Amino acid sequence: MSSTLPDRVSYAECSARERIARLFDAGSFREWLPPAMRVMSPHLAQLGVPAAFDDGVAIGEARLAERRVFVGAQEGEFMGGGVGEVHGAKLVGLFKRALRDRPDAVLLLAESGGVRLHEANAGLIAVSEVMRALLDTRAAGIPVIVLIGGANGCFGGMGIVARCADHLVISDIGRLAMSGPEVIEASHGVEEFDSRDRALVWRTTGGKHRFLVGDCDQLVEDDVQVFRAAAVRALDALRPLTLQSLQDEHAVLTQRLHAGEGAEDAVDLWQSLGIAHAGAVPDMNAEQVRTLRQESLA
């Protein structure tokens, strides 16, 4: 282990529960619907798939740098973090409780492939209810912060949920997109997108890309304590949701859409957005990319 980072713990390699234990103030997490209550999927057993005691998501209340926050953490190792009926209902309940109890923020530790296909329509409806509950929470002035850094990334409906939030933190190995690489390849062919080309996948969906095109607020290293510090910074950096802030964001998106016309690859897009040395980005670490964006867009 490196002598300069003696306590480094990979966020990606932690389970959802380990992330909660390490990210929030020690011992402050109080879980709702804990595993022993066995609020589980009613659908999986019929398909011969074992259920999880928590349906792949832990929800509750915790302290972050002394501030009261609500927390939802998805477990990517259980069905790829897929959102089933119960899993989605737990997230919806978390946001609805936030509306009632008004914590300082809701933090979502997202790791998900999107809808759990085993539960089909129930999962789809669950994801749409999560979106609505998240937006209701923001509209009531309670900020929502999303952290992405799990090995399974954040895809499908949960990718949309993540972009509905106030503030997004992602690591360089984290990924965020709508359709996952295999889905694009299956529907459009390997010539369009080779899902086994890892460099292509990360260039197109990875944290560095999301940071350079402005889809996330912070790009961080894969370290739980770095994520914690970023989450605390996010609490301090929150801006009120106003019509003006939405219009500003739409203007940025419109500009980006035009800048990206004709781009064949993410590198072309970065270049057209004014990022210098775009071709060198894949070999840079998170800190170098942060510096690059700051210098390029200054």
Place this chain on the structure above:
Amino acid sequence: MSMAAGLETLQYSFTGSQAAGMFAPVLVGVVGSGNLEVLLEPSPGTACRFEVQTSARGFGSIWEAVLRDFHSRHPLAGVAVAIHDMGATPAVVSLRLAQAAAALP
């Protein structure tokens, strides 16, 4: 087991000497390919009861051997052990059980 065509439910009970008393439920592991989750909860009596739900059918005798081996090393009493398994190997099962026992107060 009636409706769960693909799942097998197995139950075992061993009498133990090491009373666990009251404790907060312990959860270790995640249900994933080749992995399992283990939930320990307090239970009345002197037995250590195991209930296994697994997607790998037909390995009852191996489960019994692995659980008996665990209980001979940790002769817990007054504990209910619930397991959700997705094809974990006996070595992984033994490690998860040891991890769960280590988390007991």
